[in-house]
Amino acid sequence: MSKDSARRLIFCPRCDARQEVSRVTKSTSCPSCHRNIMTTDVEINEYCAKIEMWTAGIVTVGKKGTLIAEVRAENVIVKGGEIKGPVTSRGSVTLDKGSKIFGNITAPSLCVGETQHLVGMIVAGPRAAELLAEIGMHPPPVKPAPAPQPKKVPA
Amino acid sequence: MADTSRTETLIGSDVSIKGEMSFDGSMRIEGKIEGKIVSKGRVSFGQGASVVAEVTVGQAKIEGTFKGNITAAERIELASTAHVLGDVRSTKLVIAEGATFVGNCFVSPDALKVVEKSEFVTPVAATPIKK
Numbered sequence: 001m002s003k004d005s006a007r008r009l010i011f012c013p014r015c016d017a018r019q020e021v022s023r024v025t026k027s028t029s030c031p032s033c034h035r036n037i038m039t040t041d042v043e044i045n046e047y048c049a050k051i052e053m054w055t056a057g058i059v060t061v062g063k064k065g066t067l068i069a070e071v072r073a074e075n076v077i078v079k080g081g082e083i084k085g086p087v088t089s090r091g092s093v094t095l096d097k098g099s100k101i102f103g104n105i106t107a108p109s110l111c112v113g114e115t116q117h118l119v120g121m122i123v124a125g126p127r128a129a130e131l132l133a134e135i136g137m138h139p140p141p142v143k144p145a146p147a148p149q150p151k152k153v154p155a
Numbered sequence: 156m157a158d159t160s161r162t163e164t165l166i167g168s169d170v171s172i173k174g175e176m177s178f179d180g181s182m183r184i185e186g187k188i189e190g191k192i193v194s195k196g197r198v199s200f201g202q203g204a205s206v207v208a209e210v211t212v213g214q215a216k217i218e219g220t221f222k223g224n225i226t227a228a229e230r231i232e233l234a235s236t237a238h239v240l241g242d243v244r245s246t247k248l249v250i251a252e253g254a255t256f257v258g259n260c261f262v263s264p265d266a267l268k269v270v271e272k273s274e275f276v277t278p279v280a281a282t283p284i285k286k
Contacts, residue, residue: 125254
């Protein structure tokens with residue numbers, strides 16, 4: 001395996017700063033906001049209540065899973081489970097048939113199989129910013145990703 | 156005699172309508188509509204359709220541009236080419252990947268019951284006091 005394919009680009013769920021990490025990295029710290037970033041994929045197959053579920057990986061909620069948290073992830077997949085809380089994704093949010101989300105969804109791509117439970121404000125799709133501008137709202141500003149500053153070595 | 160439940164009324168792409176429309180069967184709209192659409196049947200907005208309306212129907216499929224609130228008793232389907240700005244209320248919802256949707260969504264098995272209740276709430280001050 002080449003060295004390049006062993007690395008991946010991640011974005012900080014808090015400040016959107018980008019950095020390259022190894023594919024096997026489980027967590028790292030953000031070069032911009034210096035907060036911890038979970039980079040692993042998360043799979044929920046049971047009841048899980050947290051304040052926040054922020055990861056630079058993928059959040060998957062299985063059929064028996066119930067996730068109560070503010071979710072921020074690269075991609076969110078709900079395979080028949082349930083999320084209670086706002087969901088923000090940099091990639092896509094996918095709801096399989098029978099999945100439930102009670103909370104606002106913000107994502108560039110949203111795919112909903114036949115669902116009977118979806119309550120909240122949805123801002124999704126490639127032209128969402130255009131439609132938001134029409135009603136005088138603006139999408140949440142994406143902070144420019146600052147380059148990591150070199151650490152000062154004390155003399 | 157023609158079977159009205161199977162025939163689909165087509166509003167072509169060169170048609171522009173302002174006002175209120177109601178029908179029983181099924182309708183496909185490819186043109187421009189502004190106003191209100193009421194039906195117990197099915198309405199589909201084609202890819203070239205541009206609709207600014209308040210819609211209350213049985214089933215709805217959106218492939219084009221739609222602005223306004225939509226209430227469907229049975230099902231709402233947004234195709235990948237759909238651009239929807241407005242609130243959606245239904246018992247079932249399907250959104251294809253690539254669709255753009257900005258608005259409030261209330262999809263629940265009793266979504267329409269809540270509407271009925273909220274519309275016909277007796278004001279507290281108007282209820283007679285039992286002695």
